Amino acid sequence: MMVDEGKRYGAHILAVPYPSQGHVNPMLQFCKRLVFKGAKPTFAITNFISNTMCPKSDTVSIDTISDGCDDAGFMQAENVADYLTRMEIAGSKTLEQLIQKYQDCNNPFDCIVYDAFLPWVLDVAEKYAIKGAAFFTQACAVNYVYYYAHHGLLTLPVSTPSPVELPGLPPLDLSDMPSFIYVHGSYPAYFAMVLSQFSNVEKADFVLVNTFYKLEEKVVDSMTRVCPKLLTIGPTVPSLYLDNRVENDLNYDINLFQSDSQLSTIINWLNTKPPASIVYIAFGSMDNLPKTQMEEIAWGLKNTNFDFLWTVRASDKEEKIPKDFVQASRDKGLFVHWSPQLEVLSNKAVGCFFSHGGWNSTFEALSLGVPMVVMPQWTDQTTDAKLVQDVWGVGVRVRAEADGIVRREEIEGCIREVMEGEKGKEMKRNGSKWEDLAKEAVSEGGTSDINIDFLIKIEFCVPxxxxxxxxxxxxxxxxxxxxxxxxxxxxxxxxxxxxxxxxxxxxxxxxxxxxxxxxxxxxxxxxxxxxxxxxxxxxxxxxxxxxxxxxxxxxxxxxxxxxxxxxxxxxxxxxxxxxxxxxxxxxxxxxxxxxxxxxxxxxxxxxxxxxxxxxxxxxxxxxxxxxxxxxxxxxxxxxxxxxxxxxxxxxxxxxxxxxxxxxxxxxxxxxxxxxxxxxxxxxxxxxxxxxxxxxxxxxxxxxxxxxxxxxxxxxxxxxxxxxxxxxxxxxxxxxxxxxxxxxxxxxxxxxxxxxxxxxxxxxxxxxxxxxxxxxxxxxxxxxxxxxxxxxxxxxxxxxxxxxxxxxxxxxxxxxxxxxxxxxxxxxxxxxxxxxxxxxxxxxxxxxxxxxxxxxxxxxxxxxxxxxxxxxxxxxxxxxxxxxxxxxxxxxx
Structure with missing residues (x-):
């Protein structure tokens, strides 16, 4: 892209996300908040994402760096460790070139906001004396658990049968811990990556967490004692669904997967349904549920007799969902390969969100007041599920059998509890409360709004x-x-x-x-x-x-x-x-x-x-x-x-x-x-x-x-x-x-x-x-x-x-x-x-x-x-x- 030579803004901030959907979207949304505040963000995505994303953003300047896998992204690497190594080598070099390009045009960066999964970005920022802000995309509670693990304050593997107690958190059973701790030794490369977030974070000028203060008040206070530069800046959800402060802020702007060609069909179908009558099912792009589990979900849904909208890969629908269920659900459900999740969750017809409990999905449902049924699979989802059910009171967590499969009876019972039980009514009331508090956080004078103001007080000169x-x-x-x-x-x-x-x-x-x-x-x-x-x-x-x-x-x-x-x-x-x-x-x-x-x-x-x-x-x-x-x-x-x-x-x-x-x-x-x-x-x-x-x-x-x-x-x-x-x-x-x-x-x-x-x-x-x-x-x-x-x-x-x-x-x-x-x-x-x-x-x-x-x-x-x-x-x-x-x- 062309650089505005000689032009200066309130503060020029470079944002460097980890190249996956769940990390790109919240940081891009944060950049749009910066635009509203008068700052000038530049969003640095990888060459591969730049060539495949849809659509382009018209509110945030976008530039590129290399992850060493320009042709196919992550799929080009042998494994996670190989990808991270490639990205650090190629990313460091091309990030320096990007910094120098903007310096040469008299439009240098005042701060680099980088995904905490990429701690090497801070080293580059320090080399050029640019302020660095680590951006944590997961819940503060999950980050705090990883902080304890990184510093050796949480002995691994966890062997005590008693719940683990950490400051600011509810007592956590082993199954409530992030999956890398719950099943110690699983996905070692991913576990090393989440712990690396804390490898040099004490050197960062700011630590930004995608949450809001009143949602995680106790754990934010606890983590701030050990990380005094922490600022809550969430929810990073498009303005249209919160307070309309960012003009034409209708969506996240970037989707790494092909959009469904029948987008209008989804919304039109929802608009024909009564309020709070639809169960919306979406398990994210990273999850690959086994056929047995997909069958149990299908028959559990069938037994509830509720209408549903199910976002599922075409191949999974064809290979894993029983054909007689699909045939029997023609009048009850709509299957789509992709859905505009925020638009779906904000539709009055949706009464329950059945998901894996990943932080972005959970945060979106919380911010829009939608009760949840959570079936966690891995990483932070197990801890998010604990918070959804026992702390925030906006959903219920399904329980798996010894073989790891959640049976249809459990699924049916949990959906019914949310959709028609007394607890479901309480969840809806709690959901409305958190929706109001989410709006308050990003509204003028709210905690997240104030913290973003503090961040962009970056001056061109040191006072x-x-x-x-x-x-x-x-x-x-x-x-x-x-x-x-x-x-x-x-x-x-x-x-x-x-x-x-x-x-x-x-x-x-x-x-x-x-x-x-x-x-x-x-x-x-x-x-x-x-x-x-x-x-x-x-x-x-x-x-x-x-x-x-x-x-x-x-x-x-x-x-x-x-x-x-x-x-x-x-x-x-x-x-x-x-x-x-x-x-x-x-x-x-x-x-x-x-x-x-x-x-x-x-x-x-x-x-x-x-x-x-x-x-x-x-x-x-x-x-x-x-x-x-x-x-x-x-x-x-x-x-x-x-x-x-x-x-x-x-x-x-x-x-x-x-x-x-x-x-x-x-x-x-x-x-x-x-x-x-x-x-x-x-x-x-x-x-x-x-x-x-x-x-x-x-x-x-x-x-x-x-x-x-x-x-x-x-x-x-x-x-x-x-x-x-x-x-x-x-x-x-x-x-x-x-x-x-x-x-x-x-x-x-x-x-x-x-x-x-x-x-x-x-x-x-x-x-x-x-x-x-x-x-x-x-x-x-x-x-x-x-x-x-x-x-x-x-x-x-x-x-x-x-x-x-x-x-x-x-x-x-x-x-x-x-x-x-x-x-x-x-x-x-x-x-x-x-x-x-x-x-x-x-x-x-x-x-x-x-x-x-x-x-x-x-x-x-x-x-x-x-x-x-x-x-x-x-x-x-x-x-x-x-x-x-x-x-x-x-x-x-």
Whole structure:
């Protein structure tokens, strides 16, 4: 089809159904709802379906992909597994081509709604940074049973004789379970397919279920607790039979089977019959009932003496239905090869629907208030039958004999119960109730209507809120902290360890668990103090190294010196030893620098999703892939080294006192403490966190502080005086002395005000709509806290550009409890390593200022030192801080 070049709509949504009648129709109907809402859906069907369907849709744009079986569809494959494999291979490739085609025409997709039977579609959507919405075509109750099976929460095979109880569902006997569970081991390929719906659904932006809230209220609530992105959007039944909101919406538009040429004959025949007098029989396109069962249905119908309309294949009628029954039923029944099911069910003559109980048929009957007799055959039909009879009260389930055949007496009794019994009257009343509630759900303001509105609020750009005032920061980080504690997905962090670190992982149980591990095992006050000897030893080594250069009057690159110091301390604390001397360690430091630059780089695709392709052109994607490989090589080596050490010394890693952070993580992984499992990726992501956050920000803060001290000689002299008074005759400031260093702490605070290592805090994302200062902030808004601007706000700070530590003397201003100075963030996502970093920074600065004087090369005066900033998520000096150190004054 031709693509409208340059034309934009409310939201462009690509729908990809599983290529079978029961999946194509509900998704196409959903697309027509999107049209009514002002969105632009494109319906992507397979080439085979496109060539055989009848008729074409005149309300929804249709395009095609390949399932690898273009000539004959499913029949071209050897079996189900072969078909699914072919479709994933060919479908992924042609779906990418389809996406690129619309991008090239400036009409990109904002969201892909895909059948949950095709989870690979979400992988393609993620590759192009397009939102993905999984579409579940079956009842929520059935999906929830499969969810339990997929996650191992339902032990298979089910062996208990007692009913199985799942949250939100009635007690289910084994025969009430979906057939793949009821008869465990039957149709393994189909069972694998229904379970695969949950293989990556947690990554989907939306989970759409073809039901409505009041129909399955309890199970929807239960499933939403484990799948919070769930939205009910049904019933997906043409508007004519509900509320007429979609103009000329008379049918599903697509039929994969040849229509009966005598369509008008069916409706005309029904119109001659009295109300509620017809039994309508249809068992769907997938069912193939045995001859014995067809005979029992026939004679059961004959015994009821009710008129009937029976949709049956021509071959089945000829081969399986008794000829004398057909002959005897000329005045009582009408046999057709195909029927317009919705038109039939909506006809007043129909009083009972006798079917297999598949979800589409059940949902249509429910939405039109028609009572049912259900004879389930396989897949979800057994569970649907349970709900029809015992939960919704709109039908009766026939019971089969031991040989699996339902006898004519059972069929006759069930039909009579629906058509003329007292229970049948109650079923009709219940049917009317559900019909009204179905209309309510899709009417304006109904639950499904609201959910569809929510879905199509997809914007062409991601909404962005930049916070540059302390008052607004307080609202975000304190008043509404739970709402703003999520992280937007970072393409760089995703490419490293799939956002499994503390900094970039989404707000939720995983984040809480890994943060707790890091805080208790590395960053608590008690743990920070326990590493005192490590910090003092490394600072002492650095001082001696600088002292050696004094006699040579050589130029020292302090930025490099501080980076090595921070890296060595983190290595000893987290990894048990230093790695800075080896080639691997030096490469690791270089990769960390590149990572910082990439994390701070502007990725336009994160803000304008349809421009995601730019990162493939500008090289960003390739750079991320390369550093991901380099980082993983080093961290894999570190983890393997620790595992080998554990094997040599036993599982205690050589004793409790020798355990470092990696040992602790490996122990948690092995023991699954508290039921929480750490995988290998999570372990490496948390190790990386310690370096990326701990090394970069620490040495950057030391470098900026010393730069300000070089530029402000009076501040340096005042600080040196304080330190000499505390050290007395010693040349060392210990951590014990730091509490007395009041002016030093003021100097560090003033540096953090003017030079916060992260001038823009790691972005947050709102998880629900909220009002801030009378402004409506939508869910999904990306929030950036501009710490740099707040620190220089003239409304908060007198002479804000001046370096003046005195402003913090005799002041209660600190890093917690107020929002004028928040270099480490605040609230739930505040930096947990602040105390660890500050301890290093203060110890380093105290000993440097006490022992040395620093001057600029070439005889330049201190105030001539440039203060240009570099780029990256952490703002370094653009040019390294190179100085000449002298120790004469310190020695005196």
């Amino acid at each position: 962005l809120l930049v916070v540059s005032s302390a008052d607004a920061a307080r609202e975000i980080l304190k008043t509404h902290d739970p709402i703003f504690s999520n992280r937007p997905r970072s393409s760089v962090a995703s490419g490293i360890y799939d956002c499994k670190d503390i900094a970039f992982s989404p707000y939720g149980e995983y984040w809480r668990q890994v943060k707790s591990i890091c805080v208790h095992q590395l960053l608590s006050n008690k743990k920070v103090q326990s590493f005192r000897n490590v910090r003092e030893e490394e600072v002492s080594l650095m001082v001696e190294k600088i002292r050696t250069s004094c006699s040579e009057r050589s130029v020292i690159n302090l930025g490099e010196t501080f980076a090595s110091l921070a890296n060595d301390i983190i290595c000893r604390v987290a990894l048990g030893r230093k790695y800075s001397d080896g080639e691997g360690g030096r490469k690791f430091k270089k990769v960390l620098e590149t990572l910082g630059v990439l994390l701070g780089a502007f990725d336009v695709g994160e803000f304008i999703p349809w421009l995601v392709w730019i990162k493939y052109v500008n090289g960003m994607k390739g750079k991320v892939k390369k550093i991901a490989k380099d980082l993983d090589e080093f961290l894999e080596f570190v983890v393997k080294e620790h595992m080998d050490e554990r094997r040599r010394n036993g599982n205690d890693g050589g004793g409790e006192n020798r355990k470092d952070f990696v040992d602790v993580l490996l122990e948690i992984q092995r023991n699954e403490e508290g039921g929480f499992a750490l995988d290998a990726i999570s372990i490496k992501a948390l190790i990386l966190d310690m370096f990326a956050a701990g090394t970069d920000t620490t040495f950057t803060l030391i470098e900026w502080t010393l730069s300000e001290l070089i530029r402000n000689e009076n501040v340096t002299m005042k600080l040196k005086s304080e330190l000499k008074n505390i050290a007395r005759s010693s040349s060392t400031i210990t951590e014990e002395d730091l509490d007395k260093c009041t002016y030093l702490k003021a100097v560090v605070k003033e540096t953090l005000r003017l030079h916060p290592p992260l001038p823009l805090l790691v972005p947050r994302e709102s998880t629900q709509d909220v009002k801030l200062f009378n402004h409506d902030i939508a869910a999904g808004t990306r929030v950036v806290i501009n710490v740099w601007a707040i620190g220089r706000d003239p409304k908060l700070w007198e002479d804000p550009r001046k370096f003046c530590p005195e402003r913090f003397l005799n002041s209660c201003l600190d890093f917690k409890g107020q929002f004028q100075l928040i270099p480490f963030g605040a609230g739930r996502r505040g930096c947990p390593g602040a105390a660890f970093a500050l301890q290093i920074v203060e110890l380093v600065l105290a000993n440097l200022v006490l022992n040395f004087e620093f001057s600029l090369p070439g005889g330049r005066r201190g105030e001539e030192l440039d203060m240009f900033e570099g780029e990256g998520i952490t703002i370094h000096r653009k040019f390294p801080l190179s100085v000449i150190a002298s120790c004469e004054s310190a020695c005196n």
